[in-house]
Each structure stands twice: as structure tokens, then as C-alpha cells.
Amino acid sequence: MKAAAVVLFSLIGISSVQATEGMWIPALLKAVEGDMQDMGLKLTAEDIYSINRSSLKDAIVQFGGGCTASVISDQGLLLTNHHCGYGQIQSHSSLERDILKNGFWAMSMEEELTNPGLTAMFIVRIEDVTESIQSARMEGDDAEKAMRESLTAAATEGTDYDAVVRDFLYGNQQFLIVTRTFKDVRLVGAPPSSIGKFGGDTDNWVWPRHTGDFSLFRIYSAPDGSPAEPSEENVPLDPAHHLPVSVHGVDEGDFTMVFGFPGRTERYIPSAQVEHLIDELNPTRIGMRTASLEVINAAMLADDGTRIAYAAKQSRIANAWKKWIGQNEGLIDFGTVTEKRQAQVELAKAIRSQGLDEYSTVVGDLAKDFEALKPYLEARSLFIEWFYYGPEILRWAAEAGDIFEMAGDKSVADSTFDARAAEVLSAAEGFYPDYRNTVDEGVFAAVFPLYMEAMPEGFAPAVAQSAWEGGKGDPKAIAADLYGGSILDDGTEFMALLEARDRKGLKKRADDALITWARETSDSYWVKVREEYGKRQGAMDENMGRYLQALGKVYPDSTFWPDANSTLRLTYGRMEGSEPRDAVSYKPFSTARGVLDKYVPGDAEFDLPEELVAKLRAEEYGPYADADGNLRVCFLGSNHTTGGNSGSPAINATGDLVGLNFDRTWESTMSDVRFDADRCRNIMVDMRYVLWVTDIYAGATHLVQEMTLTERDPDNVGPNWRPFGTGTGMGRGYEQDEQELRDEFRRRSMERMQERRQRMEAGGN
Numbered sequence: 001m002k003a004a005a006v007v008l009f010s011l012i013g014i015s016s017v018q019a020t021e022g023m024w025i026p027a028l029l030k031a032v033e034g035d036m037q038d039m040g041l042k043l044t045a046e047d048i049y050s051i052n053r054s055s056l057k058d059a060i061v062q063f064g065g066g067c068t069a070s071v072i073s074d075q076g077l078l079l080t081n082h083h084c085g086y087g088q089i090q091s092h093s094s095l096e097r098d099i100l101k102n103g104f105w106a107m108s109m110e111e112e113l114t115n116p117g118l119t120a121m122f123i124v125r126i127e128d129v130t131e132s133i134q135s136a137r138m139e140g141d142d143a144e145k146a147m148r149e150s151l152t153a154a155a156t157e158g159t160d161y162d163a164v165v166r167d168f169l170y171g172n173q174q175f176l177i178v179t180r181t182f183k184d185v186r187l188v189g190a191p192p193s194s195i196g197k198f199g200g201d202t203d204n205w206v207w208p209r210h211t212g213d214f215s216l217f218r219i220y221s222a223p224d225g226s227p228a229e230p231s232e233e234n235v236p237l238d239p240a241h242h243l244p245v246s247v248h249g250v251d252e253g254d255f256t257m258v259f260g261f262p263g264r265t266e267r268y269i270p271s272a273q274v275e276h277l278i279d280e281l282n283p284t285r286i287g288m289r290t291a292s293l294e295v296i297n298a299a300m301l302a303d304d305g306t307r308i309a310y311a312a313k314q315s316r317i318a319n320a321w322k323k324w325i326g327q328n329e330g331l332i333d334f335g336t337v338t339e340k341r342q343a344q345v346e347l348a349k350a351i352r353s354q355g356l357d358e359y360s361t362v363v364g365d366l367a368k369d370f371e372a373l374k375p376y377l378e379a380r381s382l383f384i385e386w387f388y389y390g391p392e393i394l395r396w397a398a399e400a401g402d403i404f405e406m407a408g409d410k411s412v413a414d415s416t417f418d419a420r421a422a423e424v425l426s427a428a429e430g431f432y433p434d435y436r437n438t439v440d441e442g443v444f445a446a447v448f449p450l451y452m453e454a455m456p457e458g459f460a461p462a463v464a465q466s467a468w469e470g471g472k473g474d475p476k477a478i479a480a481d482l483y484g485g486s487i488l489d490d491g492t493e494f495m496a497l498l499e500a501r502d503r504k505g506l507k508k509r510a511d512d513a514l515i516t517w518a519r520e521t522s523d524s525y526w527v528k529v530r531e532e533y534g535k536r537q538g539a540m541d542e543n544m545g546r547y548l549q550a551l552g553k554v555y556p557d558s559t560f561w562p563d564a565n566s567t568l569r570l571t572y573g574r575m576e577g578s579e580p581r582d583a584v585s586y587k588p589f590s591t592a593r594g595v596l597d598k599y600v601p602g603d604a605e606f607d608l609p610e611e612l613v614a615k616l617r618a619e620e621y622g623p624y625a626d627a628d629g630n631l632r633v634c635f636l637g638s639n640h641t642t643g644g645n646s647g648s649p650a651i652n653a654t655g656d657l658v659g660l661n662f663d664r665t666w667e668s669t670m671s672d673v674r675f676d677a678d679r680c681r682n683i684m685v686d687m688r689y690v691l692w693v694t695d696i697y698a699g700a701t702h703l704v705q706e707m708t709l710t711e712r713d714p715d716n717v718g719p720n721w722r723p724f725g726t727g728t729g730m731g732r733g734y735e736q737d738e739q740e741l742r743d744e745f746r747r748r749s750m751e752r753m754q755e756r757r758q759r760m761e762a763g764g765n
């Protein structure tokens, strides 16, 4: 029987964290409401998250499992990043219709593009179930499991909801999260990559930034408003809330909050683990990805078809690669290892002096836990790098390889074989068009030696080990041998055999070294690494839970925000720049001037569409210019974000959408482990640039008209201003407010257009 963990984490005060550090659970915002209001927020915690009426949370979705998006019209229009919709944009692209390159704008709903498998998940409610779970835990694992099941069953019975009980703060807190997932999410608009990915890898994680990293989708529901598989019967979603879009914009010092699904942070890991991250893990992973990117980048530059085929794959590899480089620099610069070590010593001393005997070994235990975990952590990370981010053929062979065995297995009925052959064929039709065997073989040869050298003793799969030793370290020869001898290398013959359901032909090719490699690589991971890794990580997590309890006891007035775990969180700060390095000062926003300054015609990363250049040169900003006549492009904030916050809305003090989160500055990438309020800044696209690109550059004015634009100035709404009506659903008061805002915006736009025209006629630009 386990002892119940003591729940110590009441959210009182936020003295231990720096003002803007933390990713807060929406259901517990009361604790930070005062702080947010002191910083300028005009809403209440209930306006942001409510289960009794519509609130901001009803406009936020987890997009496709890994990103965030927000609902920005009363017809389910969704805003997310270009890099979040990248896979879908790519999947609709071909050499004939290159929407990656040229962009895409559906001029009517009929033109919107379906994306099977893409989902948008809303949060219905988040409920603290710590007490129920922890008292069940007192009775043992089975009772805890049963409690989790009964809570989720009760939450979903008779509904189209899903539910899960998630652990927070290393098992010290549990929340029941009830969700509703829509499955018909269509592509509505995407700028050309030269806008959406402007600056490419060079500018990724970098400030100053000039990227219009946005794309538009739309959620469809069944006619009765419920989630449904993609179908022509479906209708645009009528959401419980959509965010008004601010044309007033945001200025230095203004309150901002970012609402979304941050993926993973490691705020509390011990010093030894940070040291390992800096000295071992990051350098190895960076090295492996550098090697594969060299091969892929060269191939993409040399051939347009390869550029399209590898676009999403290249971005996936390059993104974390560059982040880790910045993360290491930041963690070293801040002396994070020493800082953590000192904090651990302090804690251990305080535990002793306060007589908290049950925690007397916790700091030492964690150090031992990490030592025991280390080889497994390395083997696991290297497996991920090699198998999921290295050569694709291994993954593909693991996915498709069973068809060869089935072909030769007499106990498998023809009908079963045929069904599987059809499945593999359809997967092959998805795989091969985006696969280039010479590129993949090059990646294999470049990454394999790094993988083998870094793998801790005894963990490499046997086939890899013997090829490595037998090949005397000649990775090119090993790769040539493997790829040259495999039917999977070039899909033609393989697909023909599948098409013909040719059991004999497939059986003859069953003796394929690549298939053995793939199987052994994945099997050896599951057998030698995964299970033991899970046990050791589990043991360490339990002690991490005790460590956090000890922190709570020693520092009872402090708050310890729970690490990100892909659940909905709110983070808040201000629009502000920073001085991240000696003599370097980051201004808080960038403008269209910088887009033109960076423009390099014909360059793979800094080229721009001609019409965009012309319109920016003519300063054709329409109603989207700021008070000084500039078109703002991106801005910085002190909101604590991480991966998964990509696509999250940046919302101002009155609940209006002012920006779209998409990145952090290079110096901030350490913030998953160590946040610094003076240094760490997230990067957002200014909504006025999103509107400008959609309306004035692309001419998709109907989409802007569909939104609820507002010129509302949060500083001038008055003390009694309320955004939401009091009833359930969208309250009357709010609807009236919206209509006024729409009218006001139209009037102001006309005025500005006229002013501009007069200036131009008078000889201005």
C-alpha cells in the first residue's frame, strides 16, 4: 500500500517565481487573477475559464495534437501557425499546384480543403480530482486505477466527450480533463512559404523577426453541431466563443496573455540532469541532426521536387536542432547547473534544520536515481534520433515489413493477406512520392557513425553492431549494401507486388536485410530500453514528487507551477523587449521596413512575392497601420511559452486577439528548464500583419470580414466594462458590443482609406 502524497500546492502568492514565469492551469486562475489585474488585465478569472458560461477557453483548441489554434469567427474559422499547418499545406501541394510556394486562399467555403485525420480539440472542463485519486491510492494501485476509470466514465457517459485523468507536479495533483474533438478541419488560407516561413532556418528562433507564420483553417461539425468525420453534410461550427481581433494593436508595456497547450517543460529536474543535458544529450543530438540536415538541405536546393517532398521533414528536424543549440548557450550562460546545485544544498540543509525527516534523503535519492537512469535515457534519446529523425527507410520497413512474413505464412488466409496488402499499398502510395532513396541513403551514411559512437555500451541493436564492426567504420559502404539490396529502396517493384497481391513474389523478397534492421532496431529498443527506462523514470518521478513536497514544506509561501504536459495553460506577461546580451537590445516590435530590408530576390529563405514587395514599398497598409503609420509585423512578450504553444493566441487585457505566438528568441530557448523574466521572450505575429496579408496582399477580404474586428483600447474601456453577458452561451451584452465594434471599425477603415487616397493624390506615397 502506498502512502498518499500530501497535497501542498495551494496556489498562494507567486513569490518564488518571477513575475511572468509559469504556465497556469485555467481552472485555478483565481490565484493569479489579482496579479494579472495589477498588470492591466480587465477581465476576471471567470471570463477566461468558466464552466457555467462561455469564456475565452471556448475559443482555444489543441490543433492536430501538437499545436494550438484559436477560433476567430462565429463560423468556426481557426487561426494557427503556418508551421502548424505545414503538413496539410504540403499534402495539398504538387509541382502543378504548389501551394507551399504560392499560398492558398479559399475564396468560398466550397474551395476549402479537407484534411483527413486532422483534429481540433476543445476543453469542456478541467476538474481537480486530487482528493479522490489520492484517497483511492491509499488502497492500492487497483483502487487508483478503478477510480480513474470511474471518473472518466462518469464524465463522458451519454456525451460525445472524451476524458482523461492527468497527473501534475509529478503525481502530487490530478485533474480530470474533459474534451470534445472535432474531426473535420479544412484548410482555408495559407500565405506563400516566403511569407509564412520568411527567414527559414536562419531566422528560426531569432529576433528581430519578420515572419508571417500563420494559416487559417475551419472547423466543421455535423448539422446538429456535434463532432463528425469529414463529410459534405457538415456545416461550419457555431462556436461558444470566438476571439475578437484587435486592430487597435498592442504597445510596449501592455498586458498580454498566451492561451494554449504547451508541450513539455522540465523546470524541476536536478542539477545532474541539467549537466547531462548540456554536456552529453544536446551535443549528440545536435551532431546527428547537423549531419542529416547537411544531406537534406543540399538535395532540396538542387531540385524543386525534392524541396517540396522534404519541406515538412526538413523543418521537423531543423526546429529542435536549432533550439538545442540556443538552449545550451543559455543554460551555460546562466550557470544553471551551479544554481541548481546550490538550491539543492540549501533545500537539504533546510530539511535537516526543520526536522523534516521523511525528506532527509530526497536530494541524494534524486542524484542516485538519475545515475541509474542515465544510460537508459541516452539509449532512448538516441533511438528516437536514429529511428524517428534519421533515415526514413527504417521506419518504413518497420511499418510495412510484416507483409513479407504474412506472404510466406501458410496459416494466414488469403483474405487476411489481401486486406493487409491493400493497407500497405495505400501507405506506400503515401510514402514513396515524398521519398528519395539517394537522399535517405546519404542520411543513413552520415548519421550512422554518430549514432553508434554515442550509444551506451551494450544497447545498440545486434545487426547494427555487427555491421559497424564488420564494416570497419565505413558507413557509406554499409548504407550502399543495405539500400542496394532492398526491395524497399525504390517502391516500384514492391508496389507492383502489392498491387497484384502476389504472395509468392513477396515471399521471395522476404530475406531483406533492411527489414531485419528495422525490426531489430525497434525490437531491441522495446526489449532492452523501453521497459527498464520506464521503471527507472517512474522511480525518479516518484522521488521528484517527494522533492516537490519538500519544497512546498520548506517554502510554504511559494508557488510551484506544474511543468507543461500538453494540457491547456495560461501564461501572462507584457509586450516588452529585452537586453539579452552585452550591448544587444531587442526592440519589442518589428515592421514592414525590416521585411524589405531582409528581402533577397531568388534566395531560398529571404525571397518574397513580387506583389508583396510592391505593396509594402508603396506602404499600402490600409487600415492596418499603427498610429505612426507603420505596419507592424512581429512583437515580443514576456509570456512563458514552449513548443505546443505554437499557434496560441496572444490576447490583450480585454480579451481581444492581438497576436499569434510562434517562437521564442534564441536566448530564451533555455526557458523549458530555466526561465528568466528579463531575458526570456516569446515571439508573436502582430494580428495587423495577419489581417494585412489576408486582406490587402491576398485579397481574401471576405475572411477578414468574417472576423469580429475591434479597435477597442484596453486602457479606455472604463472600470465597469464587461466583455461577456451573464447568460449561458454568448450573452446579449456581448453581441451588442460586437455589432458596435464592427460598425466602428468599418467607419474608421473608410476614413483611413480616404485619408490615404488624398495623400497619394496630393503627391505623397
Ligand code: ASP
Residues within 6 Å of the ligand: 319, 641, 642, 643, 644, 645, 646, 662, 663, 664
Ligand atoms: N517555435 C516553437 C516550436 O516550434 C515554439 C516554441 O517552442 O516557442 O514549437
